[in-house]
Amino acid sequence: xxxxxxxxxxxxxxxxxxxxxxxxxxxxxxxxxxxxxxxxxxxxxxxxxxxxxxxxxxxxxxxxxxxxxxxxxxxxxxxxxxxxxxxxxxxxxxxxxxxxxxxxxxxxxxxxxxxxxxxxxxxxxxxxxxxxxxxxxxxxxxxxxxxxxxxxxxxxxxxxxxxxxxxxxxxxxxxxxxxxxxxxxxxxxxxxxxxxxxxxxxxxxxxxxxxxxxxxxxxxxxxxxxxxxxxxxxxxxxxxxxxxxxxxxxxxxxxxxxxxxxxxxxxxxxxxxxxxxxxxxxxxxxxxxxxxxxxxxxxxxxxxxxxxxxxxxxxxxxx
Amino acid sequence: xxxxxxxxxxxxxxxxxxxxxxxxxxxxxxxxxxxxxxxxxxxxxxxxxxxxxxxxxxxxxxxxxxxxxxxxxxxxxxxxxxxxxxxxxxxxxxxxxxxxxxxxxxxxxxxxxxxxxxxxxxxxxxxxxxxxxxxxxxxxxxxxxxxxxxxxxxxxxxxxxxxxxxxxxxxxxxxxxxxxxxxxxxxxxxxxxxxxxxxxxxxxxxxxxxxxxxxxxxxxxxxxxxxxxxxxxxxxxxxxxxxxxxxxxxxxxxxxxxxxxxxxxxxxxxxxxxxxxxxxxxxxxxxxxxxxxxxxxxxxxxxxxxxxxxxxxxxxxxx
Numbered sequence: 205x206x207x208x209x210x211x212x213x214x215x216x217x218x219x220x221x222x223x224x225x226x227x228x229x230x231x232x233x234x235x236x237x238x239x240x241x242x243x244x245x246x247x248x249x250x251x252x253x254x255x256x257x258x259x260x261x262x263x264x265x266x267x268x269x270x271x272x273x274x275x276x277x278x279x280x281x282x283x284x285x286x287x288x289x290x291x292x293x294x295x296x297x298x299x300x301x302x303x304x305x306x307x308x309x310x311x312x313x314x315x316x317x318x319x320x321x322x323x324x325x326x327x328x329x330x331x332x333x334x335x336x337x338x339x340x341x342x343x344x345x346x347x348x349x350x351x352x353x354x355x356x357x358x359x360x361x362x363x364x365x366x367x368x369x370x371x372x373x374x375x376x377x378x379x380x381x382x383x384x385x386x387x388x389x390x391x392x393x394x395x396x397x398x399x400x401x402x403x404x405x406x407x408x409x410x411x412x413x414x415x416x417x418x419x420x421x422x423x424x425x426x427x428x429x430x431x432x433x434x435x436x437x438x439x440x441x442x443x444x445x446x447x448x449x450x451x452x453x454x455x456x457x458x459x460x461x462x463x464x465x466x467x468x469x470x471x472x473x474x475x476x477x478x479x480x481x482x483x484x485x486x487x488x489x490x491x492x493x494x495x496x497x498x499x500x501x502x503x504x505x506x507x508x509x510x511x512x513x514x515x516x517x518x519x520x521x522x523x
Numbered sequence: 524x525x526x527x528x529x530x531x532x533x534x535x536x537x538x539x540x541x542x543x544x545x546x547x548x549x550x551x552x553x554x555x556x557x558x559x560x561x562x563x564x565x566x567x568x569x570x571x572x573x574x575x576x577x578x579x580x581x582x583x584x585x586x587x588x589x590x591x592x593x594x595x596x597x598x599x600x601x602x603x604x605x606x607x608x609x610x611x612x613x614x615x616x617x618x619x620x621x622x623x624x625x626x627x628x629x630x631x632x633x634x635x636x637x638x639x640x641x642x643x644x645x646x647x648x649x650x651x652x653x654x655x656x657x658x659x660x661x662x663x664x665x666x667x668x669x670x671x672x673x674x675x676x677x678x679x680x681x682x683x684x685x686x687x688x689x690x691x692x693x694x695x696x697x698x699x700x701x702x703x704x705x706x707x708x709x710x711x712x713x714x715x716x717x718x719x720x721x722x723x724x725x726x727x728x729x730x731x732x733x734x735x736x737x738x739x740x741x742x743x744x745x746x747x748x749x750x751x752x753x754x755x756x757x758x759x760x761x762x763x764x765x766x767x768x769x770x771x772x773x774x775x776x777x778x779x780x781x782x783x784x785x786x787x788x789x790x791x792x793x794x795x796x797x798x799x800x801x802x803x804x805x806x807x808x809x810x811x812x813x814x815x816x817x818x819x820x821x822x823x824x825x826x827x828x829x830x831x832x833x834x835x836x837x838x839x840x841x842x
Binding site: 431449450456460464465469470471 | 612674750760775776778783784786
């Protein structure tokens with residue numbers, strides 16, 4: 205089959221990849237549309253060790269599902285962590301933290317920038333008929349944005365600041381707007397801020413940061429200095445959620461976290477069902493984030509595009 | 524009056540200090556016994572800007588309390604944050620984070636290493652008659668140890684690791700032992716670990732750290748590398764409580780906090796009432812931590828003693 209192949213920090217387009225042969229319990233999915241995430245760019249930069257097909261944001265069609273014929277032909281999105289179900293983490297209900305997990309396009313499991321992929325049937329979610337592929341392909345990052353609401357209670361009285369208005373910050377802001385909280389998004393670039401302002405979400409430049417006022421700050425910059433900005437914005441006994449990952453170590457003044465009793469919460473993959481619901485209800489619309497769309501044959505150009513500073517979402521048509 | 528005076532990182536014993544003259548709502552307290560805390564040592568090192576009498580751990584006797592004669596002659600301990608009652612933080616119930624607070628012996632309020640101090644009457648707690656001064660003087664650090672249980676739920680099923688067995692780690696461990704959690708204290712020096720082992724609390728060297736197993740890790744080392752040890756010990760989606768402060772910045776691999784969805788909670792001052800209750804019930808006994816006791820006239824020697832590596836609690840008799 206055709207697909208992108210990552211090895212030794214080099215991406216190649218290959219036509220000689222073996223098509224996946226799903227074991228019992230897994231489905232074969234023809235990929236319709238896939239999105240490039242910053243994690244994909246970090247994999248290419250070698251920040252994490254991975255060889256194989258990258259890609260974990262997708263919408264596709266089930267072509268085979270042994271023992272579960274009801275899935276055949278259905279349009280699906282899929283949770284990316286394939287868990288063992290038996291380890292301590294799985295038994296405690298923390299399946300995204302399974303000690304033996306493979307992760308689509310990230311850890312020991314070929315991903316979505318190919319004509320086909322395989323995933324456990326239990327990871328699949330049917331896409332509502334009315335929901336277009338261009339929206340559905342955002343289910344995974346939207347679920348990640350929603351994860352913070354699994355971890356932290358957000359109420360309408362809360363003053364919430366999102367720092368960073370890029371791909372992730374936009375989705376985080378849209379999900380927080382649904383809660384009715386007193387939301388403000390701070391960013392450096394006018395263009396992504398304008399996308400949020402167009403949805404009625406208050407935005408401002410980083411200079412407008414009000415020190416020690418926010419009950420909750422969500423760090424979505426993808427830069428090591430984002431945490432320090434968040435710390436300046438959060439009130440004593442407030443909470444900072446770290447959504448973006450970045451390579452390397454950050455310098456942190458831990459005494460401030462103690463004196464101000466700040467809580468810092470790392471946040472990764474989230475729940476698909478509410479993400480699909482918000483998309484289907486159009487309470488969140490990710491489509492203005494789409495900056496470009498390339499065929500799989502031009503996937504290398506798509507990656508170059510996605511790596512440009514300030515680039516928003518780049519999609520790859522895989523069928 | 525006689526007291527220790529800190530100015531420009533120099534400690535002096537002075538006999539010419541003005542005795543406090545409490546305004547309405549404050550009490551004059553004769554100090555009986557005061558304890559030296561690591562924060563006092565950091566103040567002397569100039570890590571925080573403070574000039575005045577240091578000291579915030581004390582037990583004393585009320586000598587004057589305008590409009591509240593019921594306090595006269597009572598033996599008391601006192602909460603160290605004097606709050607305004609009117610700012611946003613106070614109105615939200617976060618009085619220890621009052622934006623205009625003074626803090627006994629730390630921020631703009633003379634402290635306990637003197638014959639007398641003053642505090643708002645509302646900050647005072649009567650010491651039960653059966654409780655000796657040597658135990659009562661630990662109320663403030665014990666309250667700080669209990670603060671984490673105000674922030675994080677600890678259950679008997681939880682695997683809890685305390686890193687650091689010094690003055691703070693010992694009290695944290697004793698308060699956690701009361702919860703019935705599966706507790707283990709890791710430390711570098713045999714002597715403070717032995718104090719905990721004598722109370723039946725499991726202890727081990729740092730080398731015995733089991734990676735990614737603990738539901739809750741409490742960092743009490745007072746060293747910048749303590750957070751990295753805690754991160755190694757905590758399980759995915761577990762919690763690290765930062766109890767100790769240290770000057771300067773720590774290097775933190777934030778991506779691990781995101782990928783493992785770790786929660787980090789800064790923790791400072793805590794509730795006095797449960798601390799006094801645990802002391803009165805002898806569920807916590809801090810007295811084995813007492814390493815030396817000096818008269819106020821030898822308070823400079825007491826500070827030198829407290830600054831020795833590995834020193835446990837040094838007390839100063841102030842009456």
